[in-house]
Amino acid sequence: xxxxxxxxxxxxxxxxxxxxxxxxxxxxxxxxxxxxxxxxxxxxxxxxxxxxxxxxxxxxxxxxxxxxxxxxxxxxxxxxxxxxxxxxxxxxxxxxxxxxxxxxxxxxxxxxxxxxxxxxxxxxxxxxxxxxxxxxxxxxxxxxxxxxxxxxxxxxxxxxxxxxxxxxxxxxxxxxxxxxxxxxxxxxxxxxxxxxxxxxxxxxxxxxxxxxxxxxxxxxxxxxxxxxxxxxxxxxxxxxxxxxxxxxxxxxxxxxxxxxxxxxxxxxxxxxxxxxxxxxxxxxxxxxxxxxxxxxxxxxxxxxxxxxxxxxxxxxxxxxxxxxxxxxxxxxxxxxxxxxxxxxxxxxxxxxxxxxxxxxxxxxxxxxxxxxxxxxxxxxxxxxxxxxxxxxxxxxxxxxxxxxxxxxxxxxxxxxxxxxxxxxxxxxxx
Amino acid sequence: xxxxxxxxxxxxxxxxxxxxxxxxxxxxxxxxxxxxxxxxxxxxxxxxxxxxxxxxxxxxxxxxxxxxxxxxxxxxxxxxxxxxxxxxxxxxxxxxxxxxxxxxxxxxxxxxxxxxxxxxxxxxxxxxxxxxxxxxxxxxxxxxxxxxxxxxxxxxxxxxxxxxxxxxxxxxxxxxxxxxxxxxxxxxxxxxxxxxxxxxxxxxxxxxxxxxxxxxxxxxxxxxxxxxxxxxxxxxxxxxxxxxxxxxxxxxxxxxxxxxxxxxxxxxxxxxxxxxxxxxxx
Numbered sequence: 104x105x106x107x108x109x110x111x112x113x114x115x116x117x118x119x120x121x122x123x124x125x126x127x128x129x130x131x132x133x134x135x136x137x138x139x140x141x142x143x144x145x146x147x148x149x150x151x152x153x154x155x156x157x158x159x160x161x162x163x164x165x166x167x168x169x170x171x172x173x174x175x176x177x178x179x180x181x182x183x184x185x186x187x188x189x190x191x192x193x194x195x196x197x198x199x200x201x202x203x204x205x206x207x208x209x210x211x212x213x214x215x216x217x218x219x220x221x222x223x224x225x226x227x228x229x230x231x232x233x234x235x236x237x238x239x240x241x242x243x244x245x246x247x248x249x250x251x252x253x254x255x256x257x258x259x260x261x262x263x264x265x266x267x268x269x270x271x272x273x274x275x276x277x278x279x280x281x282x283x284x285x286x287x288x289x290x291x292x293x294x295x296x297x298x299x300x301x302x303x304x305x306x307x308x309x310x311x312x313x314x315x316x317x318x319x320x321x322x323x324x325x326x327x328x329x330x331x332x333x334x335x336x337x338x339x340x341x342x343x344x345x346x347x348x349x350x351x352x353x354x355x356x357x358x359x360x361x362x363x364x365x366x367x368x369x370x371x372x373x374x375x376x377x378x379x380x381x382x383x384x385x386x387x388x389x390x391x392x393x394x395x396x397x398x399x400x401x402x403x404x405x406x407x408x409x410x411x412x413x414x415x416x417x418x419x420x421x422x423x424x425x426x427x428x429x430x431x432x433x434x435x436x437x438x439x440x441x442x443x444x445x446x447x448x449x450x451x452x453x454x455x456x457x458x459x460x461x462x463x464x465x466x467x468x469x470x471x472x473x474x475x476x477x478x479x480x481x482x483x484x485x486x487x488x489x490x491x492x493x494x495x496x497x498x499x500x501x502x503x504x505x506x507x508x509x510x511x512x513x514x515x516x517x518x519x520x521x522x523x524x525x526x527x528x529x530x531x532x533x
Numbered sequence: 534x535x536x537x538x539x540x541x542x543x544x545x546x547x548x549x550x551x552x553x554x555x556x557x558x559x560x561x562x563x564x565x566x567x568x569x570x571x572x573x574x575x576x577x578x579x580x581x582x583x584x585x586x587x588x589x590x591x592x593x594x595x596x597x598x599x600x601x602x603x604x605x606x607x608x609x610x611x612x613x614x615x616x617x618x619x620x621x622x623x624x625x626x627x628x629x630x631x632x633x634x635x636x637x638x639x640x641x642x643x644x645x646x647x648x649x650x651x652x653x654x655x656x657x658x659x660x661x662x663x664x665x666x667x668x669x670x671x672x673x674x675x676x677x678x679x680x681x682x683x684x685x686x687x688x689x690x691x692x693x694x695x696x697x698x699x700x701x702x703x704x705x706x707x708x709x710x711x712x713x714x715x716x717x718x719x720x721x722x723x724x725x726x727x728x729x730x731x732x733x734x735x736x737x738x739x740x741x742x743x744x745x746x747x748x749x750x751x752x753x754x755x756x757x758x759x760x761x762x763x764x765x766x767x768x769x770x771x772x773x774x775x776x777x778x779x780x781x782x783x784x785x786x787x788x789x790x791x792x793x794x795x796x797x798x799x800x801x802x803x804x805x806x807x808x809x810x811x812x813x814x815x
Contacts (some may be wrong), residue, residue: 114548177548180655181653181654181812181815183550183810184548186550186744188548189547189548189549190545190547191545191546191548192544193544194544195546195655197653197654197655199652199653204653204654206575208575213575217568217572217575220565220570221568223568223656224567225567226567403534412679443634497678
């Protein structure tokens with residue numbers, strides 16, 4: 104392949120953290136006139152090596168504080184690495200935050216020229232592209248208004264439009280598109296795809312894995328500043344979810360602010376009523392919540408939600424079914440069974456609990472993740488027999504449904520998760 | 534779209550731990566010259582846009598200072614002004630001094646005030662003090678016109694040394710940039726440096742023959758006077774515009790140029806280091 108557009112060799116960034124909340128300073132700098140407690144070093148990123156080819160779209164995954172943003176900042180040359188080396192070929196555009204580098208007192212128009220100058224671009228090149236930028240941003244009527252009067256969405260629009268239209272070869276994005284509205288995000292994604300086919304490179308950081316999913320082809324997973332995995336997006340996401348799902352234990356069970364209502368234990372039960380964390384595909388899942396109510400709780404609303412990393416999937420809610428308990432008092436338990444959970448196997452699911460007072464408005468506690476469970480099995484267990492099924496499991500939505508295809512060549516296909524045996528392998532187009 | 538394909542021929546950005554050389558900074562500034570121009574413009578604009586008197590501030594400040602000095606030192610203290618009207622005598626010296634002090638003061642806080650920008654975009658950090666120099670030079674030029682007007686008003690004839698002035702403006706600018714960069718580097722870490730600067734430049738002004746004539750300085754203090762680069766600048770302005778001023782020894786001028794060079798190079802080094810690490814300091 105051609106020369107990589109980004110090549111990183113053992114990149115690392117060390118911060119010296121000083122106790123007592125005094126300013127933390129980078130490695131190698133001398134302390135001031137007065138002696139301060141000796142700082143302890145913290146490597147935000149260390150030993151990260153990878154190469155990105157032109158036209159690749161790479162997402163950096165990782166939990167908060169894993170060094171994603173630091174890595175991106177080093178690539179954007181906003182902060183200087185402590186060790187290692189990286190090379191980037193071509194013009195680098197970075198959108199590290201909303202309204203990157205905009206001067207609030209200048210108008211949108213002036214800021215477009217300023218942003219171009221930050222890319223080392225002369226005004227005459229911008230003039231030729233200005234109309235395209237304006238059209239992309241869709242904020243024509245505000246272009247001569249100072250940017251300080253812009254909403255954050257408008258800033259992102261303008262910022263992205265500048266980066267998209269000004270011929271950057273490498274685009275670094277940190278969580279920026281989350282601010283725009285859905286239509287604009289869609290437009291940005293289309294534009295990104297177009298840029299990728301033109302051989303430009305995109306590196307993005309996203310805390311929301313479903314967002315990255317739309318565009319990224321490859322993922323780097325950072326954990327505690329180290330590169331844990333580098334590979335096709337779906338594979339990395341799968342192991343990321345597996346690991347963080349396992350690691351991300353339920354922290355604390357919720358209780359009302361005054362302590363009168365406490366959740367003592369939450370367990371997931373299988374068909375036989377015994378506690379289980381792994382379930383067979385399509386088998387009923389019962390969630391048992393043990394509580395203690397120091398004061399009688401009259402007619403509360405209960406709500407149990409099953410969600411995937413991409414969002415909520417199913418709920419059992421008293422707001423919908425009206426089946427509220429008369430009173431919760433002392434120690435007790437309630438159970439909620441999903442008899443026919445149409446969930447994709449091979450994924451981890453989360454149970455969220457919400458409880459609202461009699462008035463239907465005041466929650467006892469914020470909705471909280473109270474349990475996790477895994478639906479074991481293969482995609483073929485629910486009728487998905489294609490050889491790409493396994494690889495793509497992480498990027499498909501988790502809810503199953505019976506559906507059918509009618510294809511232009513006259514063939515049809517019916518997917519029935521409930522009846523996989525008779526179907527699997529039979530009607531699947533070669 | 535035609536230029537898209539040749540990715541190979543494009544610039545390669547190298548990201549490395551902080552090195553000691555400042556030459557690449559200067560080269561990068563040339564590549565980013567459009568940015569210098571734009572930052573300068575936005576400075577000038579921001580400085581005067583939301584003010585009642587707007588651009589009049591450029592001339593108002595030095596003029597008021599001159600009036601105060603004329604009343605205080607010319608009329609009350611009756612300092613000798615070499616037979617020239619004190620107002621022109623003082624203004625001719627205030628002009629380069631304000632340029633110097635303005636550069637120092639405005640570059641000193643550039644890393645602190647532009648922090649939000651430094652955290653988000655890359656550009657050669659030296660652009661910030663350079664843009665401030667340019668906007669100070671704009672002020673300086675406007676005040677140069679005022680001085681010309683004053684010369685006509687007071688019926689003064691410029692001396693033959695006038696053509697030397699660009700060199701002295703360069704000396705003054707270089708010294709200002711050097712000092713400004715030194716302070717900017719220190720201020721990124723210790724904010725109280727900014728107070729030290731405003732106090733320090735004021736002291737320096739009184740150590741420079743701005744409000745008084747260099748003749749007044751006793752012989753024993755002369756070396757101190759001569760080894761201050763700003764003395765040379767100020768006296769050169771008086772010689773140039775009024776044909777009056779102290780002739781200072783040539784070897785002290787060479788010495789002062791060397792001092793300026795050392796301050797400039799040290800300043801650029803300190804700034805180079807501080808600008809790279811200032812983002813990391815909370």
